[in-house]
Amino acid sequence: MPRRKSKLKTVQIKKITARHIVKITKSKTEIFKKEIVQYLDNNGFLSWSSKEKKYLILGTNSPKKGLVQCPECKVGELMVIRSRTTRKRFMGCSNFYDGCKASSPLLQKARMRATKKPCEVCKWPIIIFRYSR
Structure with missing residues (x-):
């Protein structure tokens, strides 16, 4: 029995408040956001190359989504x-x-x-x- 009490005391001493947890996660997410922004393409999506097995940064020369120019409006694809x-x-x-x-x-x-x-x-x-x- 005395052994359990000593373990409980150590847990209570190292108890982290909810506010502290929120601060830690906020700082970690901010770091993650800064790192991940460089991998976003023009549409805001991550670009993953399965061939090279790494994230790629897509520029303006990314392939178009459409097949051909629209024959009706000449604006869309x-x-x-x-x-x-x-x-x-x-x-x-x-x-x-x-x-x-x-x-x-x-x-x-x-x-x-x-x-x-x-x-x-x-x-x-x-x-x-x-x-x-």
Whole structure:
């Protein structure tokens, strides 16, 4: 029994207050924020290279998200988008929220490969679909 009491006293002596814990975590998070800011890309995301197994700093020469320039508004880019409600994918303009209504349905179960060159007639990207057995 006396041994338990001595252990309890040492725990009580080293007791850390909640305020002290908050100060420690605040200082650690500030240090972490300063270190992590250098790894953020233009959109505010971390850029991890699985090939090189390290974080990379992305500059302005990062690849574009869109396939080709939108043939309707000439401002946005056509992108493959997945609908939140139906979970189906379609091609739409990145300038949708500013009023561009360019969209096109896509096949759902096929693997898709989009070429970077647009069609010469309609200016929409050429898409190749492949079905798996």
